[in-house]
Every structure is written in structure tokens, then in C-alpha cells.
Amino acid sequence: MWDTDSGQLIHQLKGHRNYVMAVAFSPDGNGQKILSGSVDNTLRLWDTDSGQLIHTLEGHTDDVTVIAFSPDGQKILSGSVDNTLRLWDTDSGQLIHQLKGHTNYVTAIAFSPDGQKILSGSVDKTLRLWDTDSGQLFHTIRGHTNDVTAIAFSPDGQKILSGSVDKTLRLWRGVNWQEWLKEGCNQLQFHPDLVKHDKAAEACLKYAGWDDQAKAEFGERQSLSRE
Known part of the structure; x- marks a missing residue:
């Protein structure tokens, strides 16, 4: 870590066992925490002032390629060559959700401006939109013909932008994830697998707009599925 004005070294943060792929400051006032991701399959959380290690976040089974803090700094998101995203609690360093669905490694991740949604892009040519609270997949966005390399939400969270090795950018309009989720929940409402999947069931009960009788x-x- 370097001082911007003087260019002098402030801290050298040692601990990773292989090269570092991604770094980020926490979004609080003066960036009180530093996050790093490495080819050693771990993330590390550091104290900015002292340079001391706070947590080592272990769980990925291959290179950690991308990392991000949630807008409020309370959660950490990581993507990996192991095809998964993982959501972590910043304070405890504990895993909250493992997001599975991509069929090739994850190249880009982002939180929505309100922190309620997660977006990911992958070498599998897709973007995926997830619910932060439940970890449930809302939608798989297809259209690129090669690796998705960069993604972003618009400031109001209503549009998604993506870039790809196919040499195009794509702007996806009308990101009404609740309508997507409602449609999926209604289609699967009576499917036996939905009632057995706690995270999916939680998302449907929370967002699908079912009336009290349907709930x-x-x-x-x-209850019957658990007997």
C-alpha cells in the first residue's frame, strides 16, 4: 500500500502463497479494510491502518479471480475458476452462500447499487442475476457468443451492461428481477423439487407475490416433503 501524495510505501501485506489477482478497499469513509484474492484459492481481509491480517477466507477450490465489497461493506463477494461465487460476512469471515450455476469460470461480479442483487459474468458466455439474501438465482441472461469479461449495473439498478470477447457490449433493459422470479415460481409452484429447496422456496415466498392462501x-x- 502506497501514499498517494508522496508515493511512499505504507505497508507491505504478506500472506498469500501465490500471486494476487484482485484487490479492493472497503466502501466505508476512508477504506478501513483491504480485500485481496489470489491464485492460492483464498481471500484475505486486512486492516488498512495497521496492515494486519483480519481474516483468511477459505473455501474456493481454484484461483480467486474477482472480488467485491457490498455497498454497505457488510458482505464480501468472490468469483473463481472453480465456477462458483461465494458470499461472505465481512465481520466474521464466515461463508453465507455458495452460488452455483455457471459452467465455466467466473470473470466478473457486481452488487446492485442497493446491494439486494448480485450479477456475475463467466467464460460460459452468460450473465447470472442472484438474490443476495437467499442466494437464489433469478435469471440467466444469454446472448453473448464468447466469454463475458466485464459487467456493470446502471446507477438506478434497472439496466445491466456487459462486455465480451465477442467484441460487443450489450445493454440489457428492464431488469425487473421480481417479475422474472414470479414467473419462475409460478411455473414451479407445484414441482416437488421447489418445496425441497429451502433457498428457492424462501425466495418465492418473499418475492413472488403469492396471496396468503397460496403461501x-x-x-x-x-411440511409434507420433510416427513
């Missing part, structure tokens, strides 16, 4: 009947099917 009660779904709850009964959940």
Missing part, C-alpha cells in the same frame, strides 16, 4: 398451501407441501 399456506405451499407451506403445507413443504
